[in-house]
Amino acid sequence: MAMEEDVSNDVLLVLVASIIVWGGLGIAIARWKWRSPWLGFALGALLGGIGVLVFVLWPRGGWRCPRCAERCRPDAKVCWRCQWTYGVQL
Ligand SMILES: [Zn+2]
Numbered sequence: 001m002a003m004e005e006d007v008s009n010d011v012l013l014v015l016v017a018s019i020i021v022w023g024g025l026g027i028a029i030a031r032w033k034w035r036s037p038w039l040g041f042a043l044g045a046l047l048g049g050i051g052v053l054v055f056v057l058w059p060r061g062g063w064r065c066p067r068c069a070e071r072c073r074p075d076a077k078v079c080w081r082c083q084w085t086y087g088v089q090l
Pocket residue numbers: 065066067068069070079080081082083084
């Protein structure tokens with residue numbers, strides 16, 4: 001019985017470690033992709049390597065500048081490249 005408990009503890013430890021590792025990786029990718037860190041954590045923690053891989057292939061968040069077609073942060077109001085102001089037609 002003691003052996004079985006040890007094994008289940010090891011499984012639990014591996015499970016928790018993988019959630020931390022993949023979840024952390026998901027958060028890192030979320031920051032890079034300008035997406036919600038919770039979405040990245042959930043994808044990594046629930047789906048592991050597959051979730052992280054899907055997230056890597058996921059298109060980046062934010063908006064595309066209509067003047068220079070550059071990707072801008074979702075919270076940005078002005079294009080970092082050409083200073084085009086979001087929501088204001090010039
Ligand atoms: Zn621009």
